[in-house]
Amino acid sequence: MSSAAMMERLVRQADRVENKPANVAAFVNLFNEIPVCDLVANLKTEVETFEVAGRIFPLTLNDADEAPNCYICCPTSAYIDYAVDETRNFAAHPLLRRVLKALIGACAPLVRASALDRQAQLNNWLYSTNPVPLLDRPTVASLRSVLTARFRDRAIVIRSLNDVADPATIAALKAEGFRMLAARQVYIFADRSAAPAMTSDMKRDRARLRKTPFERVGNGDFTEADYARAELLYNMLYLDKYTPLNPHYTARYIAEMHLRGIISLAGLRRPGGELVAVTGLFENGGTLTQPIVGYDTGLPVGEGLYRMAMALAQDHATARGLFFNMSAGAAEFKRRRGAVAAIEYNAVYAGHLALRRRVAIRVMETVLALVGIPLLRRFEL
16 A cells, blocks of 8 residues: 555544543643642643633643743743754764754754744643644634734644644644644554554564563552652653653652543553553543653563553554554654654744744744754654
Protein backbone atom coordinates (compact mmCIF):
# COMPACT_ATOMS: atom_id res chain seq x y z
CA MET A 1 0.00 0.00 0.00
CA SER A 2 1.38 3.43 -0.94
CA SER A 3 2.04 6.02 1.77
CA ALA A 4 -0.74 8.20 0.32
CA ALA A 5 -3.20 5.31 0.45
CA MET A 6 -2.10 4.49 4.00
CA MET A 7 -2.64 8.12 5.00
CA GLU A 8 -6.13 8.13 3.49
CA ARG A 9 -7.01 4.89 5.29
CA LEU A 10 -5.81 6.22 8.62
CA VAL A 11 -7.81 9.42 8.24
CA ARG A 12 -10.96 7.43 7.47
CA GLN A 13 -10.38 5.36 10.59
CA ALA A 14 -9.90 8.29 12.96
CA ASP A 15 -12.90 8.92 15.17
CA ARG A 16 -13.40 12.38 16.60
CA VAL A 17 -12.39 13.49 20.05
CA GLU A 18 -15.38 13.98 22.33
CA ASN A 19 -14.31 16.30 25.19
CA LYS A 20 -17.13 15.05 27.39
CA PRO A 21 -18.38 17.89 29.63
CA ALA A 22 -17.94 15.79 32.77
CA ASN A 23 -14.30 15.09 31.94
CA VAL A 24 -13.55 18.71 31.10
CA ALA A 25 -15.22 19.81 34.35
CA ALA A 26 -13.25 17.25 36.39
CA PHE A 27 -9.99 18.43 34.84
CA VAL A 28 -10.65 22.16 35.25
CA ASN A 29 -11.91 21.70 38.81
CA LEU A 30 -8.75 19.80 39.72
CA PHE A 31 -6.49 22.63 38.56
CA ASN A 32 -8.62 25.22 40.34
CA GLU A 33 -8.84 23.30 43.62
CA ILE A 34 -5.13 22.48 43.92
CA PRO A 35 -2.20 24.82 43.14
CA VAL A 36 -0.84 24.08 39.69
CA CYS A 37 2.73 23.67 40.97
CA ASP A 38 1.56 20.88 43.31
CA LEU A 39 0.33 18.97 40.26
CA VAL A 40 2.90 19.87 37.59
CA ALA A 41 5.97 21.12 39.45
CA ASN A 42 7.54 23.09 36.58
CA LEU A 43 4.37 24.74 35.29
CA LYS A 44 2.67 28.09 35.81
CA THR A 45 -0.73 28.59 34.19
CA GLU A 46 -4.41 29.36 34.79
CA VAL A 47 -7.02 26.80 33.75
CA GLU A 48 -10.66 27.46 32.96
CA THR A 49 -13.55 26.12 30.89
CA PHE A 50 -14.40 27.58 27.49
CA GLU A 51 -17.68 26.87 25.69
CA VAL A 52 -18.61 27.88 22.16
CA ALA A 53 -21.05 26.58 19.52
CA GLY A 54 -22.21 23.83 21.87
CA ARG A 55 -18.64 22.59 22.39
CA ILE A 56 -16.57 22.57 25.58
CA PHE A 57 -12.81 22.81 26.04
CA PRO A 58 -10.22 23.32 28.77
CA LEU A 59 -8.48 26.67 28.25
CA THR A 60 -5.14 27.80 29.69
CA LEU A 61 -3.92 31.39 30.08
CA ASN A 62 -0.27 32.41 30.22
CA ASP A 63 1.81 35.58 30.16
CA ALA A 64 5.26 36.22 28.75
CA ASP A 65 6.67 37.22 32.14
CA GLU A 66 6.02 33.66 33.38
CA ALA A 67 8.79 32.33 31.14
CA PRO A 68 10.76 30.17 31.55
CA ASN A 69 7.84 27.81 31.88
CA CYS A 70 7.05 24.26 30.86
CA TYR A 71 6.83 24.04 27.06
CA ILE A 72 3.20 22.83 27.14
CA CYS A 73 2.23 26.45 27.86
CA CYS A 74 5.35 28.30 26.66
CA PRO A 75 6.40 28.37 22.97
CA THR A 76 9.70 30.03 23.90
CA SER A 77 10.60 26.91 25.85
CA ALA A 78 9.34 24.65 23.05
CA TYR A 79 11.01 26.36 20.10
CA ILE A 80 14.23 27.51 21.80
CA ASP A 81 15.08 25.62 25.02
CA TYR A 82 13.63 22.25 23.98
CA ALA A 83 15.01 22.58 20.46
CA VAL A 84 18.51 23.25 21.82
CA ASP A 85 18.18 20.26 24.13
CA GLU A 86 17.15 18.06 21.20
CA THR A 87 20.52 18.75 19.52
CA ARG A 88 21.95 16.16 21.92
CA ASN A 89 20.63 13.64 19.40
CA PHE A 90 23.34 14.86 17.03
CA ALA A 91 26.28 14.19 19.36
CA ALA A 92 27.78 11.90 16.71
CA HIS A 93 27.68 14.78 14.22
CA PRO A 94 29.37 17.70 16.05
CA LEU A 95 29.43 20.03 13.04
CA LEU A 96 25.71 19.54 12.38
CA ARG A 97 25.01 20.01 16.07
CA ARG A 98 26.84 23.36 16.08
CA VAL A 99 25.01 24.47 12.93
CA LEU A 100 21.62 23.60 14.43
CA LYS A 101 22.41 25.41 17.69
CA ALA A 102 23.46 28.46 15.69
CA LEU A 103 20.24 28.32 13.66
CA ILE A 104 18.11 28.06 16.80
CA GLY A 105 20.02 30.95 18.36
CA ALA A 106 19.44 33.06 15.27
CA CYS A 107 15.70 32.35 15.43
CA ALA A 108 15.39 33.06 19.16
CA PRO A 109 14.80 36.84 18.72
CA LEU A 110 12.05 36.04 16.22
CA VAL A 111 10.29 33.72 18.69
CA ARG A 112 10.55 36.35 21.42
CA ALA A 113 9.23 39.05 19.06
CA SER A 114 6.14 36.92 18.47
CA ALA A 115 5.33 37.12 22.21
CA LEU A 116 3.58 33.77 21.83
CA ASP A 117 4.12 33.10 25.52
CA ARG A 118 1.28 35.56 26.11
CA GLN A 119 -1.44 33.23 24.97
CA ALA A 120 -4.86 31.72 25.43
CA GLN A 121 -4.50 28.03 24.58
CA LEU A 122 -7.66 26.18 23.62
CA ASN A 123 -8.08 22.45 24.35
CA ASN A 124 -5.00 22.31 26.56
CA TRP A 125 -5.18 19.23 28.78
CA LEU A 126 -1.60 19.98 29.87
CA TYR A 127 -0.21 16.91 28.14
CA SER A 128 2.53 16.88 25.53
CA THR A 129 -0.16 15.57 23.16
CA ASN A 130 -3.73 16.92 23.36
CA PRO A 131 -6.18 15.26 20.92
CA VAL A 132 -8.20 17.98 19.16
CA PRO A 133 -11.95 17.63 18.46
CA LEU A 134 -13.11 18.02 14.87
CA LEU A 135 -13.58 21.74 14.19
CA ASP A 136 -15.46 22.91 11.11
CA ARG A 137 -15.12 26.40 9.69
CA PRO A 138 -18.20 27.94 11.39
CA THR A 139 -17.02 26.63 14.78
CA VAL A 140 -13.52 28.00 14.18
CA ALA A 141 -14.97 31.38 13.20
CA SER A 142 -17.07 31.45 16.38
CA LEU A 143 -14.28 30.53 18.75
CA ARG A 144 -11.90 32.96 17.05
CA SER A 145 -14.42 35.78 17.38
CA VAL A 146 -15.15 35.12 21.05
CA LEU A 147 -11.54 34.56 22.08
CA THR A 148 -10.08 37.57 20.27
CA ALA A 149 -12.78 39.82 21.72
CA ARG A 150 -11.98 38.66 25.22
CA PHE A 151 -8.19 38.36 24.85
CA ARG A 152 -7.19 41.36 22.79
CA ASP A 153 -3.47 41.02 23.55
CA ARG A 154 -3.09 37.24 23.62
CA ALA A 155 -2.26 34.90 20.77
CA ILE A 156 -4.88 32.17 20.34
CA VAL A 157 -3.15 28.77 20.27
CA ILE A 158 -4.26 25.19 19.63
CA ARG A 159 -1.54 22.53 19.95
CA SER A 160 -1.28 18.91 18.85
CA LEU A 161 -2.82 19.05 15.39
CA ASN A 162 -1.35 16.53 13.00
CA ASP A 163 -1.76 15.86 9.32
CA VAL A 164 -3.06 12.30 9.81
CA ALA A 165 -5.79 12.83 12.43
CA ASP A 166 -6.73 16.46 11.77
CA PRO A 167 -6.60 17.41 8.07
CA ALA A 168 -10.16 18.80 8.02
CA THR A 169 -9.60 20.80 11.22
CA ILE A 170 -6.30 22.16 9.92
CA ALA A 171 -8.01 23.23 6.69
CA ALA A 172 -10.79 25.01 8.63
CA LEU A 173 -8.27 26.80 10.86
CA LYS A 174 -6.20 27.94 7.89
CA ALA A 175 -9.33 29.23 6.14
CA GLU A 176 -10.08 31.38 9.20
CA GLY A 177 -6.60 32.88 9.38
CA PHE A 178 -4.72 30.57 11.75
CA ARG A 179 -1.01 30.06 11.09
CA MET A 180 0.40 26.53 11.26
CA LEU A 181 3.70 26.35 13.13
CA ALA A 182 5.38 22.96 12.75
CA ALA A 183 6.30 21.55 16.16
CA ARG A 184 7.54 17.96 15.95
CA GLN A 185 6.97 14.57 14.35
CA VAL A 186 4.57 12.19 16.11
CA TYR A 187 3.69 8.57 15.48
CA ILE A 188 0.19 7.20 14.93
CA PHE A 189 -0.87 3.60 15.51
CA ALA A 190 -4.26 3.19 13.88
CA ASP A 191 -4.71 -0.50 13.14
CA ARG A 192 -7.80 -0.88 15.30
CA SER A 193 -8.93 -4.29 14.11
CA ALA A 194 -9.66 -6.99 16.65
CA ALA A 195 -6.60 -8.91 15.46
CA PRO A 196 -4.09 -6.38 14.08
CA ALA A 197 -1.31 -7.57 11.78
CA MET A 198 1.51 -7.62 14.30
CA THR A 199 5.06 -6.86 13.32
CA SER A 200 7.79 -9.20 14.54
CA ASP A 201 8.72 -6.66 17.23
CA MET A 202 5.14 -6.49 18.47
CA LYS A 203 5.04 -10.29 18.70
CA ARG A 204 8.26 -10.32 20.72
CA ASP A 205 6.85 -7.65 23.07
CA ARG A 206 3.75 -9.77 23.77
CA ALA A 207 5.89 -12.84 24.32
CA ARG A 208 7.88 -10.85 26.85
CA LEU A 209 4.65 -9.81 28.59
CA ARG A 210 3.53 -13.43 28.83
CA LYS A 211 6.84 -14.61 30.27
CA THR A 212 7.88 -11.73 32.51
CA PRO A 213 8.25 -12.49 36.22
CA PHE A 214 6.73 -9.09 36.99
CA GLU A 215 3.04 -8.92 37.88
CA ARG A 216 0.60 -6.85 35.86
CA VAL A 217 -1.12 -4.04 37.74
CA GLY A 218 -4.62 -3.11 36.56
CA ASN A 219 -6.36 0.24 36.71
CA GLY A 220 -8.15 -0.66 39.94
CA ASP A 221 -5.06 -2.01 41.69
CA PHE A 222 -3.10 1.20 42.33
CA THR A 223 -2.39 2.23 45.92
CA GLU A 224 -1.17 5.47 47.50
CA ALA A 225 2.37 4.10 47.53
CA ASP A 226 2.06 3.28 43.83
CA TYR A 227 1.36 6.92 42.97
CA ALA A 228 4.61 8.04 44.61
CA ARG A 229 6.49 5.25 42.87
CA ALA A 230 4.85 6.16 39.54
CA GLU A 231 6.17 9.72 39.86
CA LEU A 232 9.68 8.36 40.49
CA LEU A 233 9.49 6.02 37.48
CA TYR A 234 8.22 8.82 35.24
CA ASN A 235 11.03 11.06 36.45
CA MET A 236 13.63 8.37 35.73
CA LEU A 237 12.58 8.26 32.09
CA TYR A 238 11.23 11.66 31.09
CA LEU A 239 13.17 14.04 33.35
CA ASP A 240 16.45 12.20 34.04
CA LYS A 241 17.02 10.18 30.86
CA TYR A 242 15.35 12.59 28.41
CA THR A 243 15.15 16.20 29.61
CA PRO A 244 13.99 18.13 32.72
CA LEU A 245 12.09 20.39 30.29
CA ASN A 246 9.34 17.76 30.11
CA PRO A 247 6.28 18.26 32.35
CA HIS A 248 7.11 17.28 35.94
CA TYR A 249 3.95 15.40 36.87
CA THR A 250 3.83 14.83 40.62
CA ALA A 251 2.50 11.90 42.62
CA ARG A 252 -0.44 14.08 43.61
CA TYR A 253 -1.21 14.81 39.97
CA ILE A 254 -1.09 11.13 39.03
CA ALA A 255 -3.31 10.23 41.99
CA GLU A 256 -5.88 12.98 41.40
CA MET A 257 -6.09 12.41 37.64
CA HIS A 258 -6.57 8.70 38.27
CA LEU A 259 -9.05 8.95 41.14
CA ARG A 260 -11.15 11.51 39.24
CA GLY A 261 -11.33 9.16 36.27
CA ILE A 262 -9.48 11.41 33.82
CA ILE A 263 -6.72 8.89 33.12
CA SER A 264 -6.42 5.15 33.60
CA LEU A 265 -3.27 3.46 34.86
CA ALA A 266 -1.53 0.16 34.19
CA GLY A 267 1.84 -1.18 35.12
CA LEU A 268 4.14 -3.95 36.26
CA ARG A 269 5.42 -4.69 39.75
CA ARG A 270 7.78 -7.04 41.48
CA PRO A 271 5.75 -9.98 42.88
CA GLY A 272 4.08 -8.50 45.95
CA GLY A 273 6.38 -5.47 45.78
CA GLU A 274 6.91 -2.09 44.16
CA LEU A 275 6.13 -0.91 40.65
CA VAL A 276 8.87 -1.26 38.05
CA ALA A 277 6.91 0.22 35.12
CA VAL A 278 3.84 2.42 34.76
CA THR A 279 1.75 3.94 32.01
CA GLY A 280 -1.02 6.52 32.20
CA LEU A 281 -3.60 6.47 29.40
CA PHE A 282 -5.93 9.29 28.34
CA GLU A 283 -8.91 8.07 26.34
CA ASN A 284 -10.95 10.79 24.65
CA GLY A 285 -13.66 9.63 22.27
CA GLY A 286 -12.04 7.30 19.76
CA THR A 287 -8.52 8.55 20.46
CA LEU A 288 -5.91 7.34 22.94
CA THR A 289 -2.77 9.11 24.14
CA GLN A 290 -0.16 8.02 26.68
CA PRO A 291 0.84 11.09 28.73
CA ILE A 292 2.66 9.08 31.40
CA VAL A 293 5.28 6.42 30.83
CA GLY A 294 7.94 5.42 33.31
CA TYR A 295 10.10 2.50 34.27
CA ASP A 296 13.02 1.64 36.51
CA THR A 297 15.96 2.64 34.34
CA GLY A 298 18.32 1.03 36.84
CA LEU A 299 17.16 -2.44 35.81
CA PRO A 300 18.80 -4.21 32.84
CA VAL A 301 17.53 -3.21 29.38
CA GLY A 302 16.96 -6.90 28.76
CA GLU A 303 14.00 -6.84 31.14
CA GLY A 304 12.09 -5.06 28.36
CA LEU A 305 10.19 -2.70 30.66
CA TYR A 306 9.70 0.09 28.10
CA ARG A 307 8.66 -2.41 25.45
CA MET A 308 6.10 -3.95 27.77
CA ALA A 309 4.72 -0.56 28.89
CA MET A 310 4.18 0.41 25.26
CA ALA A 311 2.65 -2.99 24.50
CA LEU A 312 0.14 -2.49 27.32
CA ALA A 313 -0.93 0.79 25.69
CA GLN A 314 -1.15 -0.68 22.19
CA ASP A 315 -3.21 -3.60 23.48
CA HIS A 316 -5.53 -1.15 25.26
CA ALA A 317 -6.01 0.72 21.97
CA THR A 318 -6.63 -2.45 19.97
CA ALA A 319 -9.06 -3.94 22.48
CA ARG A 320 -11.18 -0.78 22.40
CA GLY A 321 -10.76 0.06 18.72
CA LEU A 322 -8.94 3.33 19.45
CA PHE A 323 -6.83 5.58 17.26
CA PHE A 324 -3.54 5.74 19.23
CA ASN A 325 -1.36 8.84 19.01
CA MET A 326 1.97 7.57 20.37
CA SER A 327 3.42 11.09 20.56
CA ALA A 328 7.02 11.96 19.60
CA GLY A 329 10.35 10.30 20.24
CA ALA A 330 11.66 6.71 19.90
CA ALA A 331 10.93 6.95 16.18
CA GLU A 332 12.44 3.66 15.02
CA PHE A 333 10.91 1.80 17.98
CA LYS A 334 7.42 3.05 17.09
CA ARG A 335 7.78 2.47 13.35
CA ARG A 336 8.77 -1.13 14.03
CA ARG A 337 5.52 -1.50 15.95
CA GLY A 338 3.23 -0.36 13.17
CA ALA A 339 3.12 3.42 13.74
CA VAL A 340 3.06 5.97 10.94
CA ALA A 341 4.85 9.35 11.16
CA ALA A 342 2.91 12.63 11.04
CA ILE A 343 3.98 16.26 11.37
CA GLU A 344 2.38 17.99 14.34
CA TYR A 345 1.48 21.68 14.32
CA ASN A 346 0.62 24.49 16.68
CA ALA A 347 -2.20 26.57 15.21
CA VAL A 348 -1.86 30.26 16.07
CA TYR A 349 -4.27 33.12 15.43
CA ALA A 350 -2.70 36.58 15.62
CA GLY A 351 -4.87 38.74 13.36
CA HIS A 352 -5.92 40.93 16.30
CA LEU A 353 -2.38 41.51 17.56
CA ALA A 354 0.20 44.22 16.88
CA LEU A 355 1.87 44.21 13.46
CA ARG A 356 5.28 43.29 14.91
CA ARG A 357 3.87 40.14 16.48
CA ARG A 358 1.90 39.17 13.37
CA VAL A 359 4.97 39.52 11.17
CA ALA A 360 7.12 37.49 13.56
CA ILE A 361 4.57 34.66 13.64
CA ARG A 362 4.26 34.64 9.86
CA VAL A 363 8.04 34.47 9.44
CA MET A 364 8.16 31.64 12.01
CA GLU A 365 5.57 29.73 9.98
CA THR A 366 7.67 30.12 6.83
CA VAL A 367 11.00 29.18 8.44
CA LEU A 368 9.47 26.14 10.13
CA ALA A 369 7.88 25.01 6.86
CA LEU A 370 11.06 25.46 4.80
CA VAL A 371 13.65 24.35 7.34
CA GLY A 372 11.92 22.80 10.35
CA ILE A 373 9.73 20.21 8.64
CA PRO A 374 12.55 18.80 6.45
CA LEU A 375 14.73 18.48 9.58
CA LEU A 376 11.92 16.79 11.52
CA ARG A 377 11.42 14.29 8.73
CA ARG A 378 15.10 13.71 7.99
CA PHE A 379 16.11 13.12 11.62
CA GLU A 380 12.74 11.80 12.91
CA LEU A 381 12.57 14.38 15.72
